[in-house]
Amino acid sequence: MPAAALLALFFVGPALWALYSSLTNLALVGIDAANPRFVGIDNYTRLLADPDFWTVIRNSVVFVVGSAVIGQFGLGLALALLIDHAEHRRWWLGTLAYGAVLLAWVNPTLIAGFLWVAMYDFFFGSLNHVFLSSLGASPVDWLGSFPMPAVIVANIWRGTAFTMIIFLGALKTIPPDIYEAARIDGANAWRRFWDHTLPSLRPIAALALLSITMSTFGTFIVIQTLTNGGPGINTEVIALYAFHTAFKSFSIGYGSAIAVVMLALNFAFAILYLRWSRARA
Amino acid sequence: MTTRAESRAARSTAAPRGASWVETIAAHLVFGVVVLFFLVPFLWLFTSAFDADAVAYIRVPAKPTLDNFVRIFTEHDFGRALVNSVFVAGSTMVLDVVAVSLAGYSLSRLDLRFKSWIMYAVLLLQTMPLSATMVPIYGLARALGLRNSYVGLILIHAAIELPFLIWLMKNFFDNVPRYLEEAAWLDGRSKLRALVEVVLPVARNGIGVVAGLSFLAAWAEVLMMIILIDSQDLKTVPLAFYETLRTQGGYTEVQYGLVAAMGVLYAVPVMAIFLATRRMMVRGLVASSRGL
Secondary structure, eight states: OHHHHHHIIIIIHHHHHHHHHTTBOOOSSSHHHHSOOBOTTHHHHHHHHOHHHHHHHHHHHHHHIIIIIIIIIIIHHHHHHHHHHHHHHTOHHHHHHHHHHHHHHHSOHHHHHHHHHHHHOTTTOIIIIIIIHHTTOOOOOHHHHSHHHHHHHHHHHHHHHHHHHHHHHHHHTSOHHHHHHHHHTTOOHHHHIIIIIHHHHHHHHHHHHHHHHHHHHTOOHHHHHHTTTOSTTTTOOHHHHHHHHHHTSOOHHHHHHHHHHHHHHHHHHHHHHHHHHHHHO | OOOHHHHHHHHHHHSOSOOOHHHHHHHHHHHHHHHHHHHHHHHHHHHHHTBTTOOSSOOOOSSBOSHHHHHHHHTSOHHHHHHHHHHHHHHHHHHHHHHHHHHHHHHHHOOOTTHHHHHHHHHHHHTSOHHHHHHHHHHHHHHTTOTTOHHHHHHHHHHHHHHHHHHHHHHHHHTSOHHHHHHHHHTTOOHHHHIIIIIHHHTHHHHHHHHHHHHHHHHHOOHHHHHHOOOGGGOOHHHHHHHHHHHTSTTSOOOHHHHHHHHHHHHHHHHHHHHHTHHHHHHHHHHHHHOO
16 A cells, blocks of 8 residues: 555656646746646647757657667677676686676666766867877767767666676576587577577567667666757757756746656557567466 | 576587687677776776876876865765765665565455556556656655655655566565465464564565665665755755766866765765675566566
């Protein structure tokens, strides 16, 4: 019961509150703060006509594809395969790599953002001052010229461990007899990997991919500390847009409409996730 | 049934020959790059925290010192932030352990109608990103007078982790045999006493994971802190860190040494607890994503 009450208050409550206030012109300051008016679906029609909103959606898609699908998923899978292999070979460097990836993940997100602020710093950041200058190259304005790749790399650094752990766990459940049989049939390492390892990973891969897509879609802190959506709105993703609209432009009603869009998209992903995980069970 | 050790042995015999030296070198090069990529940013955090005039790039501290750690307590009231954070995270942990034990136990044992629907609803809540509920939670907390209050911080942090922890704990309870509590009932214990005295001790690994994860999550979380707290008295560790980083940018130089010292005190407890209990934590995480 206490759990149900807390869940109702802080999950269902906000969702309903968001739906309601997205239909008003509630603001943080000014006359609309005291007397919010009911404005129907005005906030939503305004959202659809807002060119910034479409840029923000495009940024979010680029960020999710780069950071979750290619980065965390691809790198996580590659690392899991390599580290699993290293375990059989008893290479200790594989264990060290595992620990390093894990450390970046358990570290508070705010610290992750801050560490990369220092890495990317134009005048004195480690990337320019230590790495590039030792190669004799001239400094690069990472956050100014390549803001999106920069935040994507930082987020890959932070979040790769999750998929890696999931795949390492899944690899351990593949029965060894399968490989033995395939070897007797004369399949080479590449064929064994392609015909047996990958297909056994497929169901868990679908779930892991959806799961990181959802969490990456909500990324806020990493981008906020690194670029705060800038330069301009080049790295403004949907979570930042909702935040800036509500707390910098003080339009809670409009900000809530953005939050409702986020929740709806997330809901769609989640339903898909539930269907796939039920199909597995 | 093969044990893990056996299956590992079987697989290593399944690996054909020893590794060729090309393979060995290539794999070690890749691992070297991975280790560098993931560890170098931390290297900077630890060198600057002990550097009297820290800079944004990595170097061996010019003048090694503990001065940064002294100054954050004397000049930036970091002690207050530490106490606030420990209090909020600790209370969150207690609240979560109680709520999750009750909820997980009932979902594991009771024959509720629509039980699978309840489980899926809980799972659905777990996937809601915090940044999507941030604006409405702000509005709700303001309406309920929960901004700038310990109660608000604790309740919200307890709620954030609940769905995930309930799933986790239900799986732990599912592995506790039923005859244990049935014997306790026959002895005349009430259901609640049987849960506390018989079932919880058996599921103590689960309780440990729940306690650890809820403490760490509340300690590290920053989004809710930003929107709920603007009073100096309630400032927590991440807020102090955030403030020192933000207010010193612009015209004044960022005091990297101070920020890094705060960062060390903020991040090290999390890493230490997690790494010390990583087997349990990782297993809990994997179990929760697979027990669907």
